[in-house]
Amino acid sequence: MPQLFDPLTIKSITIKNRIGVSPMCQYSSENGHATDWHLVHLGTRASGGAGMVMMEATAVSPEGRISPQDNGIYLDSHIPKLKQITDFIKSQGSIPALQIAHAGRKASRGVPWISEKHVPASEGGWQIVGPSAVAFGDGYEVPHELNSNEISNIASDFRLAAKRTLAAGFQILEIHAAHGYLLHSFLSPISNHRTDSYGGSFENRIRFLLETVEAVKMEWPSNLPLFVRLSCTDWDERGWTLTDSIFLAIELKKLGVDLIDCSSGAIAPNIKIPVKKHFQVPLAEEIKKKANIATAAVGLITEPKAANNVIHKEQADMVLLARELLRNPYWPIQEAQYLNKVTPGVIPNQYRRGF
Numbered sequence: 199m200p201q202l203f204d205p206l207t208i209k210s211i212t213i214k215n216r217i218g219v220s221p222m223c224q225y226s227s228e229n230g231h232a233t234d235w236h237l238v239h240l241g242t243r244a245s246g247g248a249g250m251v252m253m254e255a256t257a258v259s260p261e262g263r264i265s266p267q268d269n270g271i272y273l274d275s276h277i278p279k280l281k282q283i284t285d286f287i288k289s290q291g292s293i294p295a296l297q298i299a300h301a302g303r304k305a306s307r308g309v310p311w312i313s314e315k316h317v318p319a320s321e322g323g324w325q326i327v328g329p330s331a332v333a334f335g336d337g338y339e340v341p342h343e344l345n346s347n348e349i350s351n352i353a354s355d356f357r358l359a360a361k362r363t364l365a366a367g368f369q370i371l372e373i374h375a376a377h378g379y380l381l382h383s384f385l386s387p388i389s390n391h392r393t394d395s396y397g398g399s400f401e402n403r404i405r406f407l408l409e410t411v412e413a414v415k416m417e418w419p420s421n422l423p424l425f426v427r428l429s430c431t432d433w434d435e436r437g438w439t440l441t442d443s444i445f446l447a448i449e450l451k452k453l454g455v456d457l458i459d460c461s462s463g464a465i466a467p468n469i470k471i472p473v474k475k476h477f478q479v480p481l482a483e484e485i486k487k488k489a490n491i492a493t494a495a496v497g498l499i500t501e502p503k504a505a506n507n508v509i510h511k512e513q514a515d516m517v518l519l520a521r522e523l524l525r526n527p528y529w530p531i532q533e534a535q536y537l538n539k540v541t542p543g544v545i546p547n548q549y550r551r552g553f
């Protein structure tokens with residue numbers, strides 16, 4: 199049975215342990231360009247011992263950013279700083295991963311620590327887009343309903359983003375299809391009210407995501423891992439369900455997707471989510487077992503022994519940590535100590551006297 203500190207090989211890539219940094223927006227980019235903040239933030243988590251460091255939701259077009267300060271991969275000029283970041287992550291024995299995204303009807307918002315309100319065009323914002331002209335909730339703008347040409351242009355944006363992701367040195371690419379952003383908003387009947395070939399039936403609602411995966415595969419090498427993050431349930435019977443996710447995961451696997459990163463929720467405000475420790479682990483377990491595909495579990499995983507159990511009981515193949523690694527980037531090397539898994543190279547030489 200695998201353990202937290204066992205390596206995981208997916209295609210040509212071996213991740214040294216089962217711990218990944220979950221993607222986290224930093225709102226610290228300049229016109230989509232990563233900054234020294236990202237180098238230090240992601241670099242610290244790599245030297246902290248995480249086997250995989252996934253960079254935040256990175257927009258495939260300017261309109262795909264959540265905020266004007268979001269990271270982007272829609273210009274070639276975005277590549278050099280990202281390359282510096284991936285080089286450093288690799289130097290620490292960690293695998294750099296990038297989540298590529300389009301924020302859809304939840305785009306053009308302010309930075310959380312200032313104001314999450316809509317940013318109007320006069321202040322650097324833009325027209326938001328979605329599957330249907332339905333706002334996310336109160337205080338949100340009504341999105342422009344995308345036509346089929348616009349949908350295929352966005353799939354092309356994902357393709358070009360994949361090309362730049364590779365040029366920037368990332369070794370894992372994740373397509374963000376969760377949290378109410380554009381791709382998730384096509385999956386869920388709560389946000390997708392279309393009557394064309396992108397709406398209505400399950401097959402129609404998953405079409406855009408499948409086309410996006412196909413587009414990405416035109417540039418992303420078949421020997422490098424491809425992940426998809428899903429909101430595996432909307433936690434509302436009118437919405438996307440775990441059963442839908444299982445059927446979708448079967449289709450994604452057929453297309454060559456290697457791992458489903460199992461998150462949940464955020465398609466609409468005011469839906470009650472049963473948040474507690476490990477609450478999303480059963481989603482990862484069900485998809486792993488029923489769709490026979492690797493999964494990552496995420497959400498309130500903070501204790502090393504419990505994290506080890508997720509891997510050991512084969513509920514998921516990886517655990518991703520977000521807020522715990524904001525509090526303590528050295529969680530992986532500290533926990534390696536507690537679990538007696540310190541092998542040569544786990545602690546950076548420069549830090550050995552501290553451990």
Ligand SMILES: Cc1cc2nc3c(=O)[nH]c(=O)nc-3n(C[C@H](O)[C@H](O)[C@H](O)COP(=O)(O)O)c2cc1C
Binds near residue numbers: 254427
């Ligand atoms: C500051 C912050 C930024 C986040 N940004 C993203 C993101 O860019 N993409 C994403 O899929 N999830 C994002 N999330 C969600 C996390 O990846 C993770 O799924 C969630 O925080 C639950 O894990 P945790 O309990 O370990 O924090 C973000 C979370 C935080 C706290």
